Amino acid sequence: MLAVTPDPNTNIIIIRKNNEPDCTVCMDTGPKQKCNLEFLRITDPRNTSVEFSCPQPQDIYDVEINREIDCTETSCSGNIVQTESSLFPDFNRTFTWDFKVVSTRAFQLDFPETGMKQISNEDACPDDHTYTVVTYLRSGPATIGTFCKGGPVTTILARYKGRVSLKVPADAKLNPVDFKVTVGPETNSKFILVAIVKVNLPRGVSNTDFITANYPNEFPDNQKTQWDFTVPGMHNYTVQFGDHTTPECLSGDVQVEYNKGGKKVTKLSLTDPQPQHQQGNFNMVLKNCETNRTLQGLSLKYRVSVMRSGHPVLCTVDLTKHQGVSLQVEKLTSDPNCELSINSKVEEKLNVAAGTKADLSFLDCPSQDVRLTASQVIACQNVASCSASVLTVPKLDSCLPMPLHSFSWHLNIPRDGTVDLVSPTGTLQQSVPGHRCNQPVLLHVAEEDGFSVGDFCFNGTIQKLQVHANVSITATAHNFSKTTGPLLNANFSQEIPETIIYRVSPGMLSPTVLATPNWPEGMKPSSTVSWIVNVPSQYQALVQFANVSQPKCLERHTAMIVKKLGYEEELMSRREDEEPEKQLLIPQSFYLNMSNCIPESGNFGAFVCTSIKLFFNWCHSLTRSYCSYSAYIFSNRKKRDDKKNKASSIYIGGESIFRPGDKHFTKSRPDNNSHVYASIDEMMVYGHLLNNSSYADSMQDHFTGIQVDSYNTFTGPTNGEMPVIKEPDHEPEMDQYKTFLAPSETFIPSRPRTPIDRQDSLGFQDRRMVDNELYTFKSTGEINTIRLSGADMEPQPPITEESL
Structure with missing residues (x-):
């Protein structure tokens, strides 16, 4: 019971x-x-x-x-499939669903993505769940087909009334397909449509069999059935008729019609050659005639074969000739037509390990849909024994059908080591938002954990980049085939206390942009970055902090410190709760350090702009010797009788002071205005004095103009006293610089000292200067006369307002 x-x-x-x-x-x-x-x-x-x-x-x-x-005209009510049933579990069970819609409409069965596979009526399914779809025609029921789980059939439409049955044997757990039932479109046709079967053919090579309704028995008279085939892109299909029977038609003919996307319909007989090696989606319609029922009727079993239309590109990659180099190929899109394989195994991503060979295949993969990358591991176990490495992109096998997208070098160092990166062309340029590099090759430097150090290109102001960590350098290029020679030189040196150190030599023509690592995001917690900026002699640097972001620190503080090289005095020292300077004017080479705390919230980072300008200190420019001359600057050329112009002078520290009224300068050429100036270019006036000075090397291109006027040698003081000559202070030497974090000495070469000859002695006299007794300017080269005008100047009366 x-x-x-x-x-x-x-x-x-x-x-x-x-x-x-x-x-x-x-x-x-x-x-x-x-x-x-x-x-x-x-x-x-x-x-x-x-x-x-x-x-x-x-x-x-x-x-x-x-x-x-x-079902109503628009929908079918209720849950169709019961996934669980405790009724009669020990009996052979048949679950049936009967559907009924308006007589002019069809009911539509939609199966899940796995689809259904059509089998012969007498066959069984592997999981013992066998489905049958029946439609009720005026001539009687017609079995559309028998199906199993997993196949290309996704939808079946049948007219008016039908049934789906599921047979499950005793003791089998019920696990039905959760198909959906909806109301399909109206069916207005001269011929009664038994069913429309929609099929998604699989990718790759496949053979799928289909049979007509009631097979192997007769297909109903004056009826038609339709199959809608969706063919994968870049695939060819072929239709082959197998077992079939042809009826004797009393009226009409048996026809097979093919329609491709609204093009002209192709009509064939059962014995005609069917389509072969064609592409694209298509519809196939089988139409029966009115048959002589005393003879055999219409039946058909046919096969649709699918194969790839393209030809694979084969390439054997040999990495045994490139030490430490590995290769990767990956798809950029989800296009199922693109098929990658390695050693005959289809993969979504191909990896060829270093020191191995592999057979690669690329089928129907446009070059823009796949990406080829390669990498090389360079390991240093002992800094003392590691030699410098030249980072060059190796030439990969030419059979690869896609260009190289990027090449990465992974540099592994011991804990007490540092990686020194130097451009073979001389310098690097940092690429940051708003100041991106526009060059064929871009280098991305990152630490081992992926933290970005920054992006760089060539011909900039960075002489050297030092990183105290394992780093990866990734080069990307528009076309690596046009890139020749090394991209970077990598040296291994001893440990530095900072995380990153830059050696920078700012340019004269444009500002140098410096940004903290991982800009515009923040620096890594507890990390330190330093810039050692070399400022040319007689120049000064204008440092502007354009964009500074500060965190809320959980432990310790952030620090922004600026020092002149060789001096312990701090020009600026700020932490996160202090407002940094907007800009600093620094008269010589300097050191900029930024250290991060352990943030609680926010990020620490800075965007710095450095400009190099000429240091307009004429005493300093002229070797900072005792200055015993004065200069006149006249502006706004006026008439000689302009009474508003006043006498003026420039005071220059020393023991001798000259004023316009001292009568040391007398006016000549009273009738000639060639000596009256709207302005005086001091560089043109005094530039020749620097020809043999230490400053000449950096300024020689600025003072090559023609000397127009000259100034005869001034006879000097008449009291017979020798002017006191003050020796210039030595600039701080580079090898004396010790930062509070002690950056690597490799960044701080000692500054060469100028040897002291006897010319620097107070007792030394140059015969050329004995007569005029002017011992103001000292030089190790030839001493030039001071030329201010083109004519010899005779003694002239004092300069007064009336004379002007």
Whole structure:
């Protein structure tokens, strides 16, 4: 005895399948009990008792569980499939769903993505779940097909009324396909359409079989069925007719029609050659005639074969000739047509290990849809024994069908080591937002954990970059085939206390942009970066902090410190809770350090702009000797009788002071205005004095103009006293510089000292200067006269307002 509770709109039908042994099935108990030997139907959705009179009723009876689905013109109600059922688990069960729609419409069955596979009616499915789809025609029921889980059939449309059945054997756990039922389109046709079967053919090589309704029995007269095939891109399909029978037609003909995307319909007979090696989606319609029913009818079994249309590009990659070099190929899109394989195995990403060979295949993969990258590992176990490495992109196998996108070098160093990166062309330039490099090759430097040091190109102001960590350098280029020679030189040196150190020589023509690592994001916690900036002699640097972001520190503080090289005095020292200077004017080479705290929130970073300008200190420019001359600067050329012009002078520190009224300068050429100036270019006036000075090397290109006027040698003081000559202070030597974080000495070469000859002695006299007694300017080269005008100047009266 079993207790059964049917679901609403569900019929339970118990059907006898064997005559032996004798057995009776009864429903309910007492006076209302109903018994039957052959058949019993339970329709009431209540708790009902079922009793069998034999001990093994599952061997005698099968159970059908039927649901009726009534659809309106637009939808079908209720959950169609019950994924779990506890009814009669020990019996062979058949679950059936009956659908009914408006007579002018079709019902549509949509299967999940795994789809369904059509099989012959007598075959069974591997999981013992076998589906059958039946449509009811006026001439009687027609079996559209029998199906199993997993196949190319995704949708079936049938007219008016139909049934889906699922057979599950005894003791098998119910696991049905959760198909959906909807109301399909109207069916207006001269011929009655038995069904439309939609098929998504698989990628790659495949053979899929299809059969007509009622196969191997006759297809209904004056009926047609349609298959809509979706063919993968870059695939060819071929249709081959196998077993088939041709009826004797009383009217009309049996035809097979092919339609491709609205183009002209191709009509063929069952014996004509069918389409071969064609591409694109297509519809196939089989149409029957009115047949002589006394003879064999129409039946057809056919196969659709699919294969790749392209030819694979084969390439054997040999990395045994490149030490430490590996190769990677990956797809950039999800296009299923692109197929990559390595050693005959299809993969989404290909990896060829260093020191190996591999056979690669690329099928239907446009070069823009795949990316080729390569990398090289360079390891240094001991800094003292490691030699410098030249980072050059090796030439890969020419059979690779796509260009190289990027090449990476992974530099591994010991804990007490540092990587020194230097450009073979001389210098590097940092590439930051707003100041991006526009060059064929770009270098991205990152630490081992992926933290970005920065992007760089060539011909900039960075002489050397030192990183105290394992680093990776990734080069990207528009076309690596046009890139020749090394891109970087990598040396290995001893440990530095900072994380990163830059050696910078700013240019004269444009500002130098410096940014903290990982800009515009923040620096790594507890990391330190330093810039050692070399400022040419007689120049000064204008440092502007254009953009500074400060965090809220959890531990310690951030620090921004600027020092002149060789001096302990700090020109600027700020932490996160102090406002930094907007700009600094620094008269010589300097050191800039930035250290991060352990942030609680926010990021620490800075964007710095450095400009180099001429240091307009004429005493300093002229070797900072005792200055015993004065200069006149006249502006706004006026008439000689302009009474508003006043006498002026420039005071220059020393023991001798000259004024316009001292009568040391007398005016000549009273009738000639050639000596009256709107302005005086001091460089043109005094530039020749620097020809043999230490400053000349850096300024020689500025003072090559023609000397127009000259100034005869001044006779000097008449009191007979020798002017006191003050020796210039030595500039701080580079080898004396010790930063508070002690950056690597490799960044700080000692500054060469100028040897002291006897010319520097106070007792030394140059015969050329004895007569004029002017011992102001000292030089190790030839001493030039001071030339201010083109004519010899005679003694002249004092300069007064009237004379001007």
